[in-house]
Amino acid sequence: MNDERLWRYSRLTRLWAQSMIAAALLVLCLAVVLEVSTGDGLRGGWLAVFGGVGLGTLVVCTPLVRLGVAPPSSRLPEAEPNSGPRRIEPTPGEWRRWTVASGAVMAGGATAMLMFLVAILGRGGTAEGVVVGLLAAWGIATFVDARQIERTEQTESRHYYAAVRRPTAVGRHLVWERQLHE
Secondary structure, X not given: OOOOXXXXXXXXXXXXXXXXXXXXXXXXXHHHHHHHOOOOOOOHHHHHHHHHHHHHHHHHHHHHHHHHOOOHHHHHHHOEEOOOOOOEOOOHHHHHHHHHHHHHHHHHHHHHHHHHHHHHHOOOOHHHHHHHHHHHHHHXXXXXXXXXXXXHHHHHOEEEEEEEOOHXXXXXXXXXXXXXXX
16 A cells, blocks of 8 residues: 655645744744743843844845755755656645644744753843744745745646655655646
């Protein structure tokens, strides 16, 4: 029995981007709650440092992430035509489970990173801004790459899929199928 599914690659890429941006927003809320819970409350100086560092990190890291980290679209040339046993697309329930799982992993990792950096650097807004800015930059770069995948699909009249049991193994087998003209 073949239990591989055809996970639409552009949709997975958007899901990863959404998970990173949602984790950035979660960390932003957590950072504000941590700052408000101190004896001094939320101060203008903290907001200025957080905003400046976060925005600076976002501006500097967005192009760096696009250039330095292999984007998902860089894997498209490795894709093979879909052949062999018939594979089906995941059900909406499987997409929901994967969305929750990827969001939980990203949120947990982002929270751990925030706590680690706050423990090292202190609560001055710098650590919080770096984590939020970096996650947002990576999410934006991944959204841009998802659009690149969709443009490639349109140009090549193909749909790209990760042919795997679970999307955690997306790197193992990327396939494509011809688009039916709609």
